[in-house]
Amino acid sequence: MTRIHLHLLSDSTGETLENIAKAAIGLFENVEAVRHFWPMVRSDVHLDRIMEDISANPGLVLFTLNNHQLRRRLETRCRALGLPHVAALDTVTDALSNILGQETRNRPGRKHILDEAYFARIEAIQFTIAHDDGVGHENWEEADIVLAGVSRASKTPTSIYLANRGYKTANIPLVPESPPPRSLFSLRHPMVVGLTVSPERLIQIRRNRLLSLNQAPETAYVDLEKVQDELSFARRMFADHGWPVIDMSRRSIEEAAAAIINLFNDRLLAEGGSEA
Incomplete structure (x- = not known):
């Protein structure tokens, strides 16, 4: 070493x-x-x-x-x-x-611009924390990004990472027995992104979570057939609504966030806006 x-x-x-x-x-x-x-x-x-x-x-x-x-x-x-x-x-x-064809220079307004970026990031973090795990769906239209996926698909850590980059991010768990709010399907401003993961990887993550909580590691929560049904339910929803999908099986949070930001900027450009 x-x-x-x-x-x-x-x-x-x-x-x-x-x-x-x-x-x-x-x-x-x-x-x-x-x-x-x-x-x-x-x-x-x-x-x-x-x-x-x-x-x-x-x-x-x-x-x-x-x-x-x-x-x-x-x-x-x-x-x-x-x-x-x-x-x-x-x-x-x-x-x-x-x-x-020009030299770099320190602009008088640079500090003001940085201050605005700082406060925008703080606002994004506050919004994201207040809209974690499906909370506050009535305010989702104010978000930049909404992440949807089954339990333990890394929605929260990805949301927090995006918030630190200045993106207001909400997230919603997808549970077959409890359909998400109807407002999810009529959002206009936010970009909705589906997060998925392989069944084997998801079971491993969930089992580790149960063990960390001193709970029995063998429940329906980690049953292969039920996990596959959950993932199929989520993928159908993604496909039905044309949402972009990020596979978290082999991606770090940073890599996933970078891919989401690229999708977001591509969307802005397609709408005639400017990159965030």
């Missing part, structure tokens, strides 16, 4: 930087990354404190800093210590600069 210190510096929340680092580390085997996360780096004093830790734990430094003076200070200190340092977005911004 190879151990590496990874220092992540951002002048914002650092969410983008964390995702880049996570994706990059995931490409390597037998690597233990010790992450040192430094968000909201906006002053020389703060940077100097961080450099003390970097000096004590040398490793790769990844950063996204818009302040040119602060960035130069970081780069100079890293060179003095002989540490590799990478501006994580430079390659992308340079390519865009060449294509667009």
Whole structure:
């Protein structure tokens, strides 16, 4: 096992930087990354404190800093210590600069735009939490996305992930014995997406859930025939209403959410809107 210190510096929340680092580390085997996360780096004093830790734990430094003076200070200190340092977005911004024929610049209204995005995300999270598991169906028209699927098809974690990306998301469990509200079939604004999963995988997830609750792991909830009937019921509903379907059998929550966001943006474009 190879151990590496990874220092992540951002002048914002650092969410983008964390995702880049996570994706990059995931490409390597037998690597233990010790992450040192430094968000909201906006002053020389703060940077100097961080450099003390970097000096004590040398490793790769990844950063996204818009302040040119602060960035130069970081780069100079890293060179003095002989540490590799990478501006994580430079390659992308340079390519865009060449294509667009213009330089990047800090716009006066940027903070206001970021604040709006932040509050929109908070609103999306609050909406999603309040509309989990079929609750509040009378407000579903306000949602961006509604996820439908059988029990334990990863509706809630996918909803929360989408909410963190700024999408108001509701979800509804599909149970053959208890049809969903009729309003589900007449929604106009939200995109309804069906989540499905293979019977074998679903049974495994449900059995693990029962065990975690100290309940008997052999019930109708995990009976193969009944599970197949549930899934067939859900798939018929998806097909009857022309809803796009995401198979969660081999997808992570992140992968499923990315596919759903792509579907959502394709829908916007088809309607003549702009991407979210």
